Amino acid sequence: MSGMRIQVAAADVLMRDGRALVLADGHVMLLSELSSEIVALAQEPVSVEEVASHLAAAFGAPPDGIDAMEQVRGLIAELADAGVVSVTEV
């Protein structure tokens, strides 16, 4: 996903206490804290690397054996599948 930029695509987002409630594809979802942080960051287009370093700063590095970039890519793919963010190549 290098060279990709992500941006919120949901029709509406409501943030409270670190959690995001989103309306996407006509469906309302409550996101996890990690995903909520991605949505908060992606109000403007951001790169996957920026998301990964922001999450590491906010939540700490993932446990040994877990690749941070891999984890972030997985989360972004899930959010894109749900229509919460759009991913574009630059």
Place this chain on the structure above:
Amino acid sequence: MSPRPSAPFGVLLVSRHNEERALLAERLLRPALATQGFEADAIRVTSAGLEPGAKRPSQPLKVALLGHGGSAGGFAPRVLDADIAAGADVVLTLTAAERDEVASRHPRVARHCFTLAEYVALADGVNPVPLSEHPEALAEARASELAPATADDSPGGAADFPDEVPADLPGWKSDAERISGLVAQLVALWIPIAPVSARVTPRYTPGRADVVVPLEALGVGIDVWCAGQGASALHRALTSAWSRCLREGGEATQAIHLVIDDDPIVRARAQAKGHVAYAHVSDAMHALASLVTVRAIDARAGELFMLHAAGLALEDGRVIAFVAPSGTGKTTLAATLGQSLGYVSDETVAVTLDGAVVPYPKPLSVVQPGTAVKDQRSPDELGLTVPTGDLRLAAVTILHRVKDGDVPAHVVEAPLFEAMVELAAQTSYLPRFDKPLATMARLLESVGGVRVVMYSDVADVPALLPQLVGEGAS
């Protein structure tokens, strides 16, 4: 209050190869919609295959299709890709394996992907919602434990088509027969919930025997015209069951044309002209509940918060909305509590942004004892109380009936965001508001948040009312 012109509703039919069952279903659905009074561009029906196949359908398939009034003319096969999938409001496959493959390849459309048989089975008993919200309502029903047992659409299940497609004419005839039947059921489901813009505008001159019932639903004037040999019987049934929604003065902005006739040719002609035709009064009464509700909801989109909820009012006009998915006891609760509390609705609690409730005291759909048949019964006939005072929203509650065990009825405070996920699925046209989530949150917080009522016997719920409106310890 006129409904916005809406984009066409996109239906995508998918089979392993486009030129097989997906083509058959597409070419059977298109004429079925046209003959049932849908505007040509209101529902966009397309098809695609999961894999590239032949350029043309087989001769036996074409013959079977012709036998049901369809044609394969102008067919150009397509292979499903992300763009095609994204353009559909609902994706319908013929086999469960195809559905599962679409869902796995295109997760974004997974919620709104069903087998044709599954869609028809799930729709039975789902709240009347506008067509654009129907796939989401069915997705909710599928995800809940309420999915009907008849929807045995697991791969290889009773409702599934075999993975192998027919190899000869008798096989394709049999498939065409079955798909044609499912398509007819699908179209019948969509007639009452389609937006008025999707239906052919009836060119209508009232006949001498035709009668009109002026209704008001959610503040929308709707004239229901009754025609055909059963017009007077329908008029009587309607006037009686909709006794609390009869309009006194004011203009109608909507009209519904119902024809009751046991002659199928009369019905077919009426349907093609955009009327709604049934052989029996009871079927018309059943469809009318959805027709009126959806027309009213469509007309008030973006103006009213419309929760799929039973609404009951205290003497001073404070309204408690009991939100529950279809088939989980809203009507029973409304019929029971409505003996002492004011009956606001058993279906839709509509609220202005400043908290005023617009009552919708429609007939209640009550199962006749000892049968599976539902009757539309007037709240007057059931002895339900007429609400008094200025109706204002005072509490929003989610009903959770505990079927097993002897759980005493109790109230639990629900975290706002979790509750909103559940309530949004039971709200019509939420996205039509400016900043819908903040608007919804504000409305819910103005009534003290959302509470969940856990109960096993509805008779225990009245004792909880003080807690629900914030007057007792919770």
